[in-house]
Amino acid sequence: MKNQKVTIHTIAARLNITASTVSxxxxxxxxxxxxxxxxxxxxxxxxxxxxxxxxSNLRKGKGNLIGVIIPRINRHFFSHAIAGMEAITNPAGYNLMICQTNESQAKEIDGLQTLINNRAEGVIMSISNETRNGAHIQAATDGGMPVVLFDRIIKNLNIDHVINDNFAGAYEATKHLIEQGYKNIVHFSGSLHINVYEQRLNGYKKAMNEANLDVTSDMIFDNIITRLSGEELAQTLLTKNKLPDAIFSSSDYSALGALITFKNAGINIPQDIGIVGFANEPFTELTDPALTTLEQYSEDIGRSAARLLIERIENKQNKEVPSSLSFKPQLIIRKSSQRNTID
Amino acid sequence: MKNQKVTIHTIAARLNITASTVSxxxxxxxxxxxxxxxxxxxxxxxxxxxxxxxxSNLRKGKGNLIGVIIPRINRHFFSHAIAGMEAITNPAGYNLMICQTNESQAKEIDGLQTLINNRAEGVIMSISNETRNGAHIQAATDGGMPVVLFDRIIKNLNIDHVINDNFAGAYEATKHLIEQGYKNIVHFSGSLHINVYEQRLNGYKKAMNEANLDVTSDMIFDNIITRLSGEELAQTLLTKNKLPDAIFSSSDYSALGALITFKNAGINIPQDIGIVGFANEPFTELTDPALTTLEQYSEDIGRSAARLLIERIENKQNKEVPSSLSFKPQLIIRKSSQRNTID
DNA sequence: TAAAATTGCGCAATCGATTGTACAGGTTTT
DNA sequence: AAAACCTGTACAATCGATTGCGCAATTTTA
Structure with missing residues (x-):
């Protein structure tokens, strides 16, 4: 281990040439x-x-820091997305600085500011639950900061983004339920101001409409994405006269809550009620019955977002139309939604 | 948004003073x-x-990059540990560069070299499964790179580290099984060259000895930490004459494999066999029956490791004895190990 | 009141790499 | 053989912030 720092000057001196030649x-x-x-x-x-x-960065007026702003790092989807980003950014010479918002808009704005202050070359972000408008993001891009949104994006914001095709995924999932013979299918949604949940709702509606099944407003439940809220809602549903015969949930967690609650109430899944979740969280294959859900390809999304951002960073002048990438989720059919299959 | 870069010189010019005064x-x-x-x-x-x-870093001959080398980012324990590190390092002005080894020693060595090349200020690492000796780590520290190990460490290496008290955790878990009346308790271990698994084995042995229960070599199964290996081993055990009446596993995953295999074979858990895992993976509360396990406080460990490293970085001269922090895991008792309780 | 100390700030070098320009020696063109 | 060109390298400025040293003005001490 040479402890001496060797610079281009050291080399130049050794060879009796100048540093510029070495460079x-x-x-x-x-x-x-x-x-x-x-x-x-x-x-x-x-x-x-x-x-x-x-x-070298100082001289070239350029840095190697890419910021990542996400709700939480310790969610399956996000930690995998980050792994995907690292796979692209590290070899390209960039480092990631990760900021968690914990779903708070204030922390999101803070994080963005910190990244700007730290001279980040660009930012990859997925907005918090609380975030209702993109003023801070718009301000950042107006100020020349390249930004790529992924998964949870803001509509009407003219910015590169990478998302799941939530519409297609939800459509397919709902269609699957219909094909299994379920008719009274309700939907657990997230906050509808988030594109993700809006699109899932729309996909659900389309499949229902195509099958001539009515969707009334009492079939859509807002803000049911945690396990607890899934349990509570399932409990409420149990007290009503007529249970739905299937649930398409925007979240594996609320689907889990409902599954457990119904099971404890002696309701048969999938015979009495079919359930489909969203995200293919690791636990979904362990529930009893195993939960049908949609795989989101989080690593691919992370990789794509990183690639888009690096493109933006490395040729800023290129003011084209923003790219919009979309990955179609894959339906993973498990027992919780298979009424027809003999098993 | 001012688009002009403002430097200390800009300010100096405006105020008719010099940049040094501004600085x-x-x-x-x-x-x-x-x-x-x-x-x-x-x-x-x-x-x-x-x-x-x-x-400023260039001038001060100092950077703000901290490297993190871990087997995989998308494991519950590690992603939480990283969240903990970020919580300390970001406010302190450091960025994290994360390298995944995917359990390969070669990638671990590569990552370390990359971090050295990138002039990281220090490295926090947890060694890969494959890593049998610490020559690369020793070389890094000898070369002046501060390193903190966490969770999976290398013995005999005189380096700061933060670990779980695996011995105490395993002891407590085994004792719990004994108190529940289990006697023929076997142990699923990982590779014994990893401190983590060695300590868990030792804790298990101590509890057994204290209870005057013999531990013979056929009660210890090496390298059983994946779900698949857990399933296979359970299958093998089923073919033998006499089943153990309890399993203390070093891994939630292999415990899961065994649990599912036994359940499918019609064996009653916890009546016939009690099972305890390790790590409190999120799925453990969803298995049927829910799996007793040990919580590892991953975020605290990450925070502590980051704090230790920053201390080292910020006063290198201080060549004290390396710190060794240890967190005692907490036993989370669920159904899979409660034979005595009426429920 | 003269000498000494303190205060307040500017000058210029420095960190390591990059890059526009200059320049010497050699080669080709006319 | 003079003019025009290459080739290969050196020189020096530059990116933005930091810092040892120096100097003048002011205040304290003797």
Missing amino acids: RALSGNKRISQKTRELVNKTAAEMGYKPNHMA | RALSGNKRISQKTRELVNKTAAEMGYKPNHMA
Whole structure:
């Protein structure tokens, strides 16, 4: 372990040339002779030269920090998405700084400001539950900060984004329930101001309409995405005269809550009630019965978001129409929704 | 949004003073008059000045990057640990660069080298399954890189570390099984060269010895930490004459595999076999019956590791004895191990 | 009141890499 | 053979912030 810091000057001194020649040689500049270039590279390797990114970034007026703002890191979807981002950003020479909002708009705004202050090259974000408008995001992009939204985005904001095709996923899931013979299918939704939940609702509606099944407002339950709220709602439903015969939930967690509550009440799943969740959380294959759900390809989404952002960063002038990528979720059919199948 | 970059020179020009005065004023140097200091601060705020960390780091010969090397980011324990680290490092002005080894020693060595090349200030790491010796880590610390190990550490390496008190946790879990009347308790272990699994085995042994229960070598099963291996082992056990009456597993996953396999074979849990896992993975409360396990306080561990590292970074000269922090896991008693309780 | 100490700030070098420009020696063109 | 071109490299400024040193003005001490 050489403890001496070796810089281009050290190398230059050793070879009796100047630092600029070393710099050019290392970056493969054609004006430097083949011979010198090879010599420099060899010597650099021998001396254990490691370029100082800070110096180079300073000179180039450019950094290597990419910010990530998400509701929580410890959610299956988000931690996988981050893994996907790292897979793209690290090899490209960028570091990730991760800010958690814990679903608070205030922390989201804070985080964005911190990233701006830290001279981040760009930001990948998924908005918090609380966030109702994109003023802070708009301000950031207006100020020249490249931003890519993923999963939870804000409509009407002209910004690159990567999302799940929640509409198609919900449509397919609902259609699956219908094909299994369920008719009175209710929907557990999240806050409808979030695109994700709005699209899932729309997909559900379309499938129902196509099958000539009415969707009345009492079949749609808002803000039911936690396990607790799923349990409570299921409890409420139990007191009513007529139970739905299936649930398409926007969340695996509320689906879980309902599943457990119904099961404890002696209701048969999937015979009496079919249940489909959303997100393919790891626990869904362990419930009894296993929960049908939709896989979201979180790592792919993370990778794509990172790629989009790096493109933006590396050619800012290019003011095209923002890209919009969409991944179709895959329906994972398990027991909780299979009434027809003999098993 | 001012688009002009404002530097200390911009401010200096505006106030007809020099950049050095501005720099000193902003850093609260006493040699600058109160009046000037306030004026500079006010003007800096007005002009929207944001210090350029790269320039300052370059000058100070110091960076703000902390590396994290872990087997996988998308494991409950690790993603929570990272959340804990971020909570400490971000406010302190450090960014995290996360490298996943996917349990490969080669990738671990690579990651460490990358971090060294990127001039990381320090590294927090948890070794891969494959890693059998700490030569690369020793080399890094010898080269002056502060390192803190957490959870999966290497013995005999004189380095700061933060771990679970696996011994105490395993002891308590085993004792709990004994108190529930189980006698023929077997242990699912991981690779014994990893401290974590060694300690869990030792805790198990101690509890058994104290209760005058023999532990023979056929009661200890090595390398059973995945769901699949748990299922296979359970299947094998089923073919033998005499089943154990309880399992203390080093992993929730293999405990899950065994639980499911036994259940499918018509064996009653906890009446016939009691099961205890380790890690309190989210799914453990959803299995049927719910799995008794040990909570690991991953966020606290992450926070502590980050604190230790920052201490090391910020006073390198201080060559004390390495710190060793240990968190006692908490036993979460659920149905899978409660034979005595009426329910 | 002269000498000493303190206060307040400017000058210029520095961190390491990059890059526009200059320049010497060699080659080709006319 | 003079003019025009390349080639390969050196020089020096630059990115933005920090800091040792120096100097003048002011205050304290003797």
